Amino acid sequence: MIDVHYWPTNNGIKVTILLEELGIPYRIVPVNLGRGDQFADDFLAISPNNRMPAIVDTEPSGGGPALSVFESAAILFYLAEKEGRFWPQDDVHARYEIVQWVVWQAANQGPKFGERGHFAQVPESAGDQSYARRRFDDEVHRLYGVLNNRLYDRRYVAGDTYTIADIAAYPYTMSWRQQGIDLDEFRYVRRWFEEISARPGVQRGLAVTAGPPEDPASLSAEELERRRGILFNQRARPAP
Ligand SMILES: N[C@@H](CCC(=O)N[C@@H](CS)C(=O)NCC(=O)O)C(=O)O
Missing domain, CATH: 3.40.30.10 (Glutaredoxin)
Structure with missing residues (x-):
């Protein structure tokens, strides 16, 4: 299991x-x-x-x-x-084509899109965020371009076949509107995005929950304070 x-x-x-x-x-x-x-x-x-x-x-x-x-x-x-x-195992060319794009996702698309989302939500009271916002908006736009250029002459991220490279890159493209992206500018990404979105396995994967949502009103002031203390400004945990 x-x-x-x-x-x-x-x-x-x-x-x-x-x-x-x-x-x-x-x-x-x-x-x-x-x-x-x-x-x-x-x-x-x-x-x-x-x-x-x-x-x-x-x-x-x-x-x-x-x-x-x-x-x-x-x-x-x-x-x-x-x-x-x-993830074909018997052909080194195909195998490493996929490795590169899964690592590209984990090292570029995931972190940069994540930081864009983070700085977009920082309240004005925290001070001027314009440099960070511009930096990560640009990176997100650049990375959509990398994906678009990859997909203009390939059906899938790693070639003719649907692989874990597509599964890795797809989730972060689902929020393209909130990311300030116009998919008309990236029409090969749009074609790929629509095809991946229509796959029944993808739709089933997206529907998986982790149980019923928590009711924020049920949380005590102490619990909210405990959560704030561990979630924000995370720093190194001391070695045992
Ligand atoms: N590179 C990691 C990133 C995982 C990650 O950032 N997970 C987030 C949720 S998407 C998380 O667990 N955050 C907990 C926290 O920030 O305390 C991966 O691809 O698995």
């Missing part, structure tokens, strides 16, 4: 999309990010960067003890390799 330590965010849904595309059984273990579950000791034991997603496979290939994997890109590689789908 695959346990998916999960919250429905762009990085979390990469994993549920792949699992739904693969059609293999899995179990959701909610990691409520707003409550700070990512700092629990048992979660840190499998995901030391205090970020979800992470998985635990109780039946890894070849047997042996349960195997845990953190970082969404590593999880995509692990599951695709194990199941022998969406």
